[in-house]
Amino acid sequence: MAVDTVGELGFPYWNPLRRRFPPDSPFFASGNVERELLAKQVALDFTEDEITNLQTIVETESRRISCPIVGCPERLKSLDNFEDHYKTRHTASCSVCSRVYPTSRLLSIHISEAHDSFFQAKVARGYDMYECLVEGCGLKFKSYKARHRHLIDKHKFPTTFEFFKRTQLSKKRREKLQRQRVPKLKHEEDKEEASSDAMEVEDKASLDGLVSALSTLTTSDTTPSNVSFGRRHGRGLTFVPRSVHREKPTNSSSTPGSKT
């Protein structure tokens, strides 16, 4: 631009011209960065919550539910809202794998270590990426094991403690358990059978272990960060086939072909 009229001196005098760029011009590259990430999108699963929300509960205007958590002043309009509130304010759950953590800090450590390939790339290059779980310690380590060692040696964690538990619970189970931790206000629900008790205890034990090991930490109300590059189907779907509704994961009682 601004070129081209060459005068007596051969000087290219400033001449205002409009400049146009094609959509794939490098000129727009910085503005396109985020959009490029969305060129392809994964469709993530309906969560149990969303399926439940689809079965709308009739709410009366006046009836409000007080959050039963001590110290929480919230009053919610409906069971759906309560579930949302509980899930966001009183649990820190990973939106990728549904593991639950006592604090948002631990949740974000988990997300980096378990779901972030940049994290792994840095680990592979020898950076100290694994943070000590005790807040304020500040030390970082090159491997999960080294950090584990440190927790045991320095901070007296139990030797059986595992931050990242390779649990036998499926994500569905974890989600279900999460819902069950919501103080019982729901009336309808398919509950799991007795055979699942053993698993439930196991998970509870590990969670308790985690909590007790980190007992110096305060468990505050947290809002988990929502890390997701996929996109969930919109909440509040107005139209869902009835058969999709009925997808409750059950171990033994599903009879195929009976779904509409």
Place this chain on the structure above:
Amino acid sequence: MDGGGLIFGLMGGRQQAVTAGTIGDDEEHPHVENEMMIDEEQPVLEAQTSKAVEELKSTVQYQVTALRELRRLLSKSEFPPIEAALSAGAVPLLVQCLSFGSPDEQLLESAWCLTNIAAGKPEETKALLPALPLLIAHLGGLKKLSAEQCSWAIGNVAGEGEDLRNVLLSQGALPPLARMIFPDKGSTVRTAAWALSNLIKGPESKAAAQLVRVDGMVDAILRHLKKSDEEIATEIAWIVVYLSALSDIATSMLLKGGILQLLVERLATSNSLQLLIPVLRSLGNFVSVDPKAMLAILIGGKNTEDTDIPDQIPESVTGVLAKCLRSEHRVLKKEAAWVLSNIAAGSIEHKRMIHSTEAMSLLIGLLSTSPFDIRKEVAYVLGSLCVESAEGDTKPKIIQEQLVSIVSGGCLPGFINLVRSPDIEAARLGLQFIELVLRGMPNGEGSKIVEGEDGIDAMERFQFHENEELGVIANSLVDKYFGEDYGINE
């Protein structure tokens, strides 16, 4: 094997896989551990996926159950086990599940599986080729949820690259996809609009040209831009970006429909960066391409005879551009300055319009403090404000009033800085502006001012510069204005 048994079988498999590798004990293989850390369920997931595909092959009657299981496995995380599914031969089966007359739920589930397969690497996306005709066919289906899922899959395919876009276009994907954005709202509109934006992004212009010929398309676009929520508006705005960049017909039709006003309103009211970027860029495209857009921007309604243009847009155009200049987002600042530079390249009225607003002080400030790419755009604006565009070979005329005002605003150091930069284009801009100052400032003050800001120094830098052209023009300035007679009192 019934569905219940199916699930048991999978869970049994999973339990076995987990106990087989005792993790955490193995000192020698930290990498294995790390790999598992990325998604500890990944190998398990892959095994399950292969199994699910096998199930699909064998359980003809209970296909939906098997499909659903496969879909669940493919939608647990942002990194689905695509390769496992493909090697097990999922695609031909999924294509079969898409056949006409299939129950809606089956269509939904198979389209969903295909969507996530297509979200992977380029070769994985390409694997969807056999499915495309059917996916396209179901776009027109009455069942919204499966149609939306099909559009999502197609959107992923279109997002891969030009070749796949061309395949989709040749298979007639565009018209049915376009019609999906006619309703006023809903997630289907949003997904279809996103897919459409991928489909027309070019760089060839034929898709954009085809889109604008769809009956009712322009209306739908304008309607959404005016009223819809920000998520839908964002996707529509990207469609407008491509239309305005690639199709003159589209540009003209949209302008006639009053799009500039809608863009300005969105810029004024929204704070969503994701929406602002494509809206701003659309505005920039219109301004850079179509003189009618430039006319519409002028205040005062000078062109009442031109019935082609709807009501003139008041000077809030500069207002919203100033808002973008004030933003903390680098992209908004840069592209807003670009838009202003194009407006500044217009008529004298355009220049006066910019000059009289709050944008001026913002621009001068940005010239000294912002990152390089923004400074360059700002330089274009400021310089163009001082010069009338010339026709042919005549020397462009300086608008002294503007020049004096801008120089006294303190922008010369910024330009001299550009002269020192390694970027050739920027250095040239700097030299060109210096020439304006030297030529145009009253009473020959230009030379003193330039000298005072170390301009001579900056120019002499080019004496032995490897860029010959810059060297020549720098020297010509020095010779003319700082030659032997310089400094001799008259």
